[in-house]
Amino acid sequence: MPTDPPEPDSNAPIFVVLNVGSGSDDANATRATIERVLSEAGRKHELTVVDEPARLHDIARNVVGRARARGGIVVAAGGDGTINAVAQAVLGSGCAFGVLPQGTFNYFSRTHGLPATTEEGTRLLLTAEAQPVQVGLVNDRVFLVNASLGLYPKLLEDREAYKQQYGRSRLVALWSGVMTLLRGHRRLRLHLEQDGDLQACELRTSTLFIGNNRLQLEQIGIREAPLLEQGRLAAIALRPVGRLEMLWLLLRGAFGQLGDADKVSSFPFARITVQPALRGRAGRRIKVATDGEIAWLATPLVFRVAPQPLWLLKPEPQ
Structure with missing residues (x-):
């Protein structure tokens, strides 16, 4: 399994998985903010909206497959459950992982110093470097x-x-x-x-x-x-x-x-x-x-x- 950090270039496309069922923010406003920030930066991106929670894991795997083929970055926009589902698909793929927290407690994002607002978090994706984070497993x-x-x-x-x-x-x-x-x-x-x-x-x-x-x-x-x-x-x-x-x-x-x-x-x-x-x-x-x-x-x-x-x-x- 790859242990070296992924090194996406500054033009690597960003693939966002947005769970509209997470958090209390308006989903349309969140989507508009993400697309505006990435478009203003001239960054290629693809935003996939999940409106059926039962399909989240399948959608995440599909998005990771597309990102891997294009040397892209995968981003989870949602609460800890959404972040978990996307991380499950990203782990071992060689893709860098980004998070835009939308949940109630947001323990994962707060632990790693990620911005609480969607706009600041999206801007961070444009400049941040990938750093290793420990993952726990229970029966894989x-x-x-x-x-x-x-x-x-x-x-x-x-x-x-x-x-x-x-x-x-x-x-x-x-x-x-x-x-x-x-x-x-x-x-x-x-x-x-x-x-x-x-x-x-x-x-x-x-x-x-x-x-x-x-x-x-x-x-x-x-x-x-x-x-x-x-x-x-x-x-x-x-x-x-x-x-x-x-x-x-x-x-x-x-x-x-x-x-x-x-x-x-x-x-x-x-x-x-x-x-x-x-x-x-x-x-x-x-x-x-x-x-x-x-x-x-x-x-x-x-x-x-x-x-x-x-x-x-x-x-x-x-």
Whole structure:
């Protein structure tokens, strides 16, 4: 697999995948801004609008194929889920990758210092150089921010339902999380095998959360956050607790103190294998969330750092 950074010339065409279902901005205004900035710069470009989320992955693969044939740059315009889908297609293609954030939290773009506005972000694409970004994998499915199983995917599903009813905002996301925790949750028994160690350990938890985003981990107070820059991911497990204790952990996370809680354990790793601790479960499917998107994946689950990076167009480090 290619490990050298792509070196598109200053006239490389830009292929934008715009998900009109992401974020709260007006999709027509976003599209007009992207096309205006690129046209004023005299840059060849192709903008593909996704109005059917179910087709996002197929469209992303098609766009990456066209960009690769022409030595182009692939850009994802949307929230973390859209960025994830396009990154899945870009990884290993040899194409440089750009991001125009349109989501609610935008952890990926904020971590890498990408502009929050569409106009500034589009202008950055014209001058930025590709820099390596670590990618997480679960059964070869990409995650740039986090992956999880157990309670957290349920939180995401409920959050999406609340957003459709009350709108997209961080306050709505927080409120939906509180309501989900108050309804109770199922506990998991998992066998974990870490970094090739054949002696598995058993873990009882309500949720297993795998972090690949330093900003998110720092915000909730996980001490392993700096290790993401050393080729590691961070695993976080919540020991079984009652509803009130779970709400207390939620508050600790909001104040950046989750990592110090007695009911929370965390550790860094490069690779772990996770298997539900029930006989006959191998090969069965389990619900997993990757960057806010829910999927059913076959067990065992293998979480690891991808052998090649994503080459992201972003500002030079300060």
